[in-house]
Amino acid sequence: xxxxxxxxxxxxxxxxxxxxxxxxxxxxxxxxxxxxxxxxxxxxxxxxxxxxxxxxxxxxxxxxxxxxxxxxxxxxxxxxxxxxxxxxxxxxxxxxxxxxxxxxxxxxxxxxxxxxxxxxxxxxxxxxxxxxxxxxxxxxxxxxxxxxxxxxxxxxxxxxxxxxxxxxxxxxxxxxxxxxxxxxxxxxxxxxxxxxxxxxxxxxxxxxxxxxxxxxxxxxxxxxxxxxxxxxxxxxxxxxxxxxxxxxxxxxxxxxxxxxxxxxxxxxxxxxxxxxxxxxxxxxxxxxxxxxxxxxxxxxxxxxxxxxxxxxxxxxxxxxxxxxxxxxxxxxxxxxxxxxxxxxxxxxxxxxxxxxxxxxxxxxxxxxxxxxxxxxxxxxxxxxxxxxxxxxxxxxxxxxxxxxxxxxxxxxxxxxxxxxxxxxxxxxxxxxxxxxxxxxxxxxxxxxxxxxxxxxxxxxxxxxxxxxxxxxxxxxxxxxxxxxxxxxxxxxxxxxxxxxxxxxxxxxxxxxxxxxxxxxx
Ligand SMILES: [Zn+2]
Numbered sequence: 001x002x003x004x005x006x007x008x009x010x011x012x013x014x015x016x017x018x019x020x021x022x023x024x025x026x027x028x029x030x031x032x033x034x035x036x037x038x039x040x041x042x043x044x045x046x047x048x049x050x051x052x053x054x055x056x057x058x059x060x061x062x063x064x065x066x067x068x069x070x071x072x073x074x075x076x077x078x079x080x081x082x083x084x085x086x087x088x089x090x091x092x093x094x095x096x097x098x099x100x101x102x103x104x105x106x107x108x109x110x111x112x113x114x115x116x117x118x119x120x121x122x123x124x125x126x127x128x129x130x131x132x133x134x135x136x137x138x139x140x141x142x143x144x145x146x147x148x149x150x151x152x153x154x155x156x157x158x159x160x161x162x163x164x165x166x167x168x169x170x171x172x173x174x175x176x177x178x179x180x181x182x183x184x185x186x187x188x189x190x191x192x193x194x195x196x197x198x199x200x201x202x203x204x205x206x207x208x209x210x211x212x213x214x215x216x217x218x219x220x221x222x223x224x225x226x227x228x229x230x231x232x233x234x235x236x237x238x239x240x241x242x243x244x245x246x247x248x249x250x251x252x253x254x255x256x257x258x259x260x261x262x263x264x265x266x267x268x269x270x271x272x273x274x275x276x277x278x279x280x281x282x283x284x285x286x287x288x289x290x291x292x293x294x295x296x297x298x299x300x301x302x303x304x305x306x307x308x309x310x311x312x313x314x315x316x317x318x319x320x321x322x323x324x325x326x327x328x329x330x331x332x333x334x335x336x337x338x339x340x341x342x343x344x345x346x347x348x349x350x351x352x353x354x355x356x357x358x359x360x361x362x363x364x365x366x367x368x369x370x371x372x373x374x375x376x377x378x379x380x381x382x383x384x385x386x387x388x389x390x391x392x393x394x395x396x397x398x399x400x401x402x403x404x405x406x407x408x409x410x411x412x413x414x415x416x417x418x419x420x421x422x423x424x425x426x427x428x429x430x431x432x433x434x435x436x437x438x439x440x441x442x443x444x445x446x447x448x449x450x451x452x453x454x455x456x457x458x459x460x461x462x463x464x465x466x467x468x469x470x471x472x473x474x475x476x477x478x479x480x481x482x483x484x485x486x487x488x489x490x491x492x493x494x495x496x497x498x499x500x501x502x503x504x505x506x507x508x509x510x511x512x513x514x515x516x517x518x519x520x521x
Pocket of ligand 1: 115116117118119120121166167168
């Protein structure tokens with residue numbers, strides 16, 4: 001039901017909230033279900049109904065995940081595989097997907113290619129001892145068995161060099177959660193993982209704060225922070241010792257620091273005749289950093305060392321939330337933003353960088369959510385955009401592109417979208433650079449000081465850290481499917497006092513009240 005629920009929002013949503021973790025549902029099932037359920041009349045109607053009330057109630061756009069998926073759950077996979085039949089070129093799995101019968105085919109080529117036995121993959125180096133190109137295209141099996149838990153295969157015409165005693169084995173989970181369908185799950189740690197998108201008031205509820213000591217020295221609490229970063233794209237560290245060295249330590253806990261011409265760490269302070277607009281006291285609008293590079297950093301840290309000037313508040317907004325809204329409610333605009341390319345540049349005496357990006361970078365893989373993998377947006381560093389060479393110059397198209405950009409910005413900058421706070425000394429924000437745009441209010445430099453130390457970590461490195469955290473503390477990773485409902489009249493919660501509002505009694509009580517209120521309707 002995951003997808004139907006996420007489409008049917010509004011009044012239905014609260015009723016679907018379950019406080020304890022929902023039953024395990026496989027990632028394997030969900031993408032397939034998505035495909036089908038999207039096309040059922042009921043789902044279509046739900047989308048229609050939702051569109052009808054779209055403007056009236058923005059509560060309806062929260063992307064919630066209703067099910068907890070666990071790719072390592074062999075027991076549940078075993079239950080769901082009803083049988084395996086063996087064909088000429090492939091096996092066919094009969095599956096029970098929540099009462100529906102489905103089948104899924106996996107070729108012998110793919111099964112041979114995925115063999116992880118000690119002959120195929122070196123136990124220590126984890127390097128593979130054969131090449132895909134070594135697999136005979138007409139490979140077939142000699143013997144196949146499925147005992148309800150393990151699939152065992154021996155091969156006819158195996159990869160040259162492999163003897164007849166070579167056995168390929170898969171457990172139920174390996175088969176049930178096939179490789180390429182795991183990308184989009186909520187618990188995935190890949191670039192296409194599902195996120196929990198947010199608007200300002202939601203982030204007010206969901207914001208995750210962790211103390212420096214827990215972040216650095218408590219692996220499980222660190223996992224919880226990484227889980228939130230993976231899902232929300234924004235977390236905060238507090239109680240940081242007052243030292244310029246700290247931002248490097250905090251960043252290095254996630255992965256190697258990204259070096260750039262700014263250095264491996266850098267400072268944001270008011271300096272006269274700044275080259276970079278971030279170094280002045282003017283309002284700095286929403287942007288992402290280093291978009292003029294080929295691989296803009298995936299994650300950014302800003303450690304506040306001094307912030308005693310008037311103003312200088314930090315603003316954040318979730319561009320994925322905007323993309324999700326546009327995708328559902330204005331597919332034409334979504335496509336335009338996918339095809340609107342903007343050039344970013346950094347042109348100075350010693351540096352000359354330039355790159356061009358579409359506003360919405362959508363997944364090249366086919367998935368039912370057609371989700372974005374990155375949003376690219378950084379007006380302060382925009383250069384002259386050159387039209388795509390494949391397209392002839394067209395004033396109409398340029399007008400449309402500017403219009404699309406205006407529509408995007410109008411939605412992004414709605415006050416409701418914005419999460420604002422003034423960082424205090426000893427606090428550090430970590431955010432996903434190509435999802436969460438950041439901005440800064442102007443500040444008065446005649447009195448007080450303002451000093452932030454920054455660093456970047458590449459996306460690859462952080463995704464690797466996510467995966468290691470997930471494997472080491474699977475419970476901590478799974479437990480973070482947050483189901484804090486969204487309400488306008490939220491009581492003021494000081495998140496700096498309650499480290500994890502989700503688990504606080506106060507939030508639990510509020511949820512209870514909401515559920516009761518909802519049940520009365
Ligand atoms: Zn093998």
